[in-house]
Structures are given as structure tokens and as C-alpha cells.
Amino acid sequence: MLIPIDRQAGTPLHRQIHEHLAQLIRREILADGERLPAARQLASEIGVTRSTVSQAYDGLQAEGLVRTAVGAGTFVTRTGLAPAPPHRIARRAAFDWERFLADHAPTTEDASLGELFAAAPPEGPVINLLRPIPDPALAPVAEVRRTARAVLQLLDADALDYGSPWGYEPLREVLGRQLATEGMDRTDDATLLVNGSQQGIDIIVRTLVAPGEVIVTERPAYKGALRVFQAARAQVRCLPMDEESLETAALERTLRQDNVRLIYVTPTFHNPTGATMGPTRARAILELARRHGVPILEDGCFRNLRYEGTPVPALKNFDDEGLVIHLGTFSKTLFPGLRVGWIAAPQQLAQRLSLARHDMDLGSVTLAQMVICRLHEQGEIARHLERVRAVYRARRDALLDGLERHLPEPVQWTRPAGGMSLWVRLPEGLGSLGAVRRAAGRGVLVAPGSIFDPAGHDLDGFRIAFSTAEAPDLVRAAAILGKALREEIDNRQSHVAAAPRLPVV
């Protein structure tokens, strides 16, 4: 127990100790019946004599705030307690932290999301299709419990030390083998474990991009990456996508015009659109990156969640020059709570990334990585993946059927072969917020286009995440979205019809 002592103050030391402990007892920070440290122990902890502490304890006993049981110690008692004074230390005026925030300090989530939750009916059922995350109801809780228990049995002091910034070696080896199986093993690559791929994005951007420098990504783009880019004070260029990925013509133009430092793409089951880049596009993008000397960060977050067709090679598969950094995670295939992801990067860069990672949090959470490693060794991850793939595939199909039945004619949507979300494309100029708000008012929450734009500008589209809702809810949601869209389109048309006609000049 550390008690603040002021040796310059006029108040005797035993009185200072007495008053401090009395405060803690009155504020119930020290609970009724709690044992105070032995006088000798407390005296040595705070650098006073034992008799000073004994004097303080005697004073507390006289006040009825502690009782001493011979041979057992000194215990808090509430018999002498007067009504409790206010809990918090009164301050003269609140310090204005807003004035001290750096320009790039993170702001709260997109305001439109708060608005949606507020618009949802407070009583009625809400179908929340906002988050492309594993359904918590499918989490392999029993398997993780069993595995974590076994891991704890094996725990040694090493696992309780600061973890290596590279991560738990046996799991790195597992991932190295997995990357090799998928044909992504360059001999000069190294694998670095991180606390989720989000931390991976952060470390890579800190290492490669200085404030003001340019990062290229997709429009719409993953919000979490956009937030990292913003915190790094990078300039973000979001380029248009077609049904596969970034349009190459737009990428080429930007690479020619700007001094681009990093291309960030999610080539397989892109969040939010679910789009997947085929080999021809992958080669074209790599060739452009090679010609302009720009590294690519390939986010493979949803790669293993394929529901149909044969696996598509990653960008890393075609990477002859070592300019692709590949990012993976267990967050979507398994669960996000243990925070385990990985970076596969050329050794020379990986070394620097491991230093950046060390500066950020001093190392890995070894225990979490041990649990994941053992889950893998026991085949639990593969079994789990098999199970959830079937469920998510059925949910995707239910949603696609629902959209087919209920969405009005000019509206289109993507049909992803995997991942956890799809993108509804709206007629040009309609924006998403109107329809998304209408749907929220009827209890269906989907993510508006504004979330996926770096400046928060609305886009002509919205994301539906289908992984956490049951099939009947997805069909119901599609019907509600269809109604909201019809109203929004009619509303827009009547406004256009009512607008004054101007002579064409």
C-alpha cells in the first residue's frame, strides 16, 4: 500500500497516515472487514518507523474505523463511520482537454452510426447487420476452454515474460508452413505475429509512411485502415473499384501523378464489397506497383472464408520482387478476442517492423498465441472453419435470395463468393443515408456509404454484413431495405419532378 507522505507538512506523519486511511475507509475503497497491512510491513513500504504506523492504527481504532484482533491483525470496521462525504475530489473548473488534442487525434465513430442506433425502434426487434464479425453464438467456447486449461498446465516463466516482438515461435512456424502450402513462401520472407491485423496495419504505416505522404486504397474502403491512415496524417487517395478491385487505369494515373508510398488493398472478399481480384488483375496491379516502385499491403483478413469455387491466388503468390506485405488474422475465421494476426514480409522490412512493434507495446501476448497454436495443432481451427463456412454460406444465400425478391429494379448488389459482407449499389446521386435511415427506423441496421470514405462523404451504396444474423432475419431485413429504397427513390424522383425547369442554354 503506497500512502503519500509529506515530510515538509506541519502535520505529524502518524496523523497523515491516519487521515489517508480514514478517507479510504469512508470512501469504501477499503472495504468492511478488509485486513490492513501489518504495521512493520506498511512502515517499510512507506519509509516511516513501525511505531508511527502503530500510532496511526491506534488513532483509527479510537475513531471506530478499525479493530485489532490480537495475533490476527488490524481490520476495517464501519462502526465509527459518519455519513460518507462526496466520492470525488472537487475541482475548481474542468480542464478543457479539447484544446489540447492534436489535430490527428482519433475522433468518435462516424456520427451517422450513432444516428442509426438512435433511429431504431427502442422496443421492437432490431436486425443488426452492421458488423462483419464471426457470430458469437458459433464461437468454439468449449474447445477454447479445454485448450486454454491444457496450455495453463504447461505454462512456464518464459510465457510470463515480455513476449518476443516476433511472437511465439511455434505459431510462427505453423503460419510459415501454412503460407508455404498456399504458395506464398518467399525464401527471404519472415512472419511476425501481431495483436490483430489492425495492429499490423498500424505498424506498417508507421514504418513506411511519413505525415503528408500518399496512401492509395479502394473506394469504398475498410474503415479501420482509414482511421490508421488518418492518425498517421497520411493523404489518402481512394480509387474507384470495379467488380474485382481497384481499377488499373485509375491506379496508373495516381501512381504517375503522386509520390505514392503504399498501396493498401484487400484482394479477396474485400470489406465492404466482398469483391475478389482475379489473377490477371493481380498481375496488372503488381506490375504497376513494380514499375513505380511502390510497396503493396495486401490485407488477407477474410481470405479463408470461401464458400464456393476454387481458391484464388493472393497477390503475394505473384510477388517476384518482394514488394508485397501480406497480412492475416484469426479474427474472422475463429474469433477476434485473443487478438492474434500476422504479417509476412521480406526479412529486411520485417526486422524494422518488429522494432516498431516493440516500441508500440513491447511484445506479444504469448499466452494467447499459445492457445491459438494448440487449437491449430489439435485440428480445432480447421474443424471450426468447416462448420462456420457452411453457416455463413447459408446466410449469404438467404440474403441474396431476399435481395433478389425485394430490392427495386435500379438497385444492384455484389455476390461475394466468401467473406462476411456485400455491397448494395444505388443509383448515382441517391446517396445511402436516406434509405439507411429509413431502414433503421424500421429496425434494420446496415452500414451507410459514409463510413467507407476517408472524409465521411456519403457514397451511392451501403454494406450489409450477413455473418451474425439468422436466415429468416436476413430475408426480413431485405424486405425492409427494399421498402426503404423504394420510398427513397420515389421521394427523390418527386423532388426532381418538382424542381423548376430552367431553359437549357
Ligand SMILES: Cc1ncc(COP(=O)(O)O)c(C=O)c1O
Ligand atoms: C479488412 C479488414 N482488415 C483488418 C481488420 C482487423 O481485424 P483484426 O485486427 O481483428 O485482425 C478488419 C476487421 O474487421 C477488416 O475488416
